[in-house]
Amino acid sequence: MTAGVDRAHVVVSEVAKEFETGATEPFVALDNIDLTIDQGEFVLLLGPSGCGKSTLLRLIAGLDAPTRGDIRVSGDPIAAGFERIGMVFQQPTLLPWLSILENVVYPARVRSQRLAREKRGEALRLLDMVGLSRVADQPPSSLSGGMQQRAAICRSLILDPEILVMDEPFSALDAMTREELQFELLRIHADSGKTIIFVTHSIPEAVLMSSKIVVMATSPGRIAETLETGMPHPRTLESLRLDRARELDGRIRQLIYGRDRGQE
Ligand SMILES: Nc1ncnc2c1ncn2[C@@H]1O[C@H](COP(=O)(O)OP(=O)(O)O)[C@@H](O)[C@H]1O
Numbered sequence: 001m002t003a004g005v006d007r008a009h010v011v012v013s014e015v016a017k018e019f020e021t022g023a024t025e026p027f028v029a030l031d032n033i034d035l036t037i038d039q040g041e042f043v044l045l046l047g048p049s050g051c052g053k054s055t056l057l058r059l060i061a062g063l064d065a066p067t068r069g070d071i072r073v074s075g076d077p078i079a080a081g082f083e084r085i086g087m088v089f090q091q092p093t094l095l096p097w098l099s100i101l102e103n104v105v106y107p108a109r110v111r112s113q114r115l116a117r118e119k120r121g122e123a124l125r126l127l128d129m130v131g132l133s134r135v136a137d138q139p140p141s142s143l144s145g146g147m148q149q150r151a152a153i154c155r156s157l158i159l160d161p162e163i164l165v166m167d168e169p170f171s172a173l174d175a176m177t178r179e180e181l182q183f184e185l186l187r188i189h190a191d192s193g194k195t196i197i198f199v200t201h202s203i204p205e206a207v208l209m210s211s212k213i214v215v216m217a218t219s220p221g222r223i224a225e226t227l228e229t230g231m232p233h234p235r236t237l238e239s240l241r242l243d244r245a246r247e248l249d250g251r252i253r254q255l256i257y258g259r260d261r262g263q264e
């Protein structure tokens with residue numbers, strides 16, 4: 001046993017995912033994925049469209065099953081781990097007829113009215129943490145995209161999941177809101193110690209937020225390289241000027257585009 005094994009939170013072993021497409025051979029969306037994510041890690045998945053990032057997140061969240069291989073959360077098969085995972089997508093997908101507070105409480109309400117009542121205080125605390133207490137009683141339509149996405153993050157945290165799985169959660173936001181939310185999420189991560197698995201198309205976002213970056217490649221979808229970020233905390237905009245940040249940026253570009261920045 002190596003030292004990391006005890007802290008392993010999510011272990012993906014030799015996972016493949018194939019889709020039947022009507023062609024003779026099934027389409028290989030993910031091929032031979034091996035990935036170990038430790039407790040409290042902030043893992044960024046990065047790679048070209050179609051390399052299987054969303055598919056991998058769906059498998060980890062238990063929304064779909066691998067064709068081959070095995071995924072475990074704290075040693076348990078994923079079916080049992082499903083409720084221990086909170087999800088955030090590119091769109092906030094709030095229910096328009098419920099208030100912001102009721103949206104945040106919603107995952108509890110699906111379980112029972114009693115749990116919903118118990119979680120009201122926690123929902124207000126979460127909304128306060130992201131600066132949304134003022135609008136708790138308003139409908140989603142009265143909020144900006146960034147505020148709605150903050151509410152969606154609160155909703156994903158309401159059942160106190162061990163793991164947050166986030167699929168390009170900031171991609172639809174303007175650049176300034178995106179930056180604000182990046183630092184808010186870094187703070188939530190530092191305070192909660194949750195394991196976060198986050199998909200992005202943005203190399204600076206990956207470098208800024210991560211403890212580990214998994215660079216993926218297409219045809220078939222696979223891991224090209226896993227990079228330990230190795231930069232100090234807390235992260236600030238200055239972090240992106242560190243030599244290590246430039247090094248990571250260059251390496252990721254090489255892996256994705258086959259060449260470094262500035263080269264033809
Ligand atoms: N349900 C499905 N049926 C058939 N093909 C799928 C299905 N889901 C995803 N794919 C294919 O698998 C590949 C990976 O998709 P996806 O995980 O969404 O990629 P990414 O999120 O990296 O852009 C794509 O080529 C996509 O078309």
Ligand SMILES: [Mg+2]
Nearest residue numbers: 053054055167
């Ligand atoms: Mg995707």
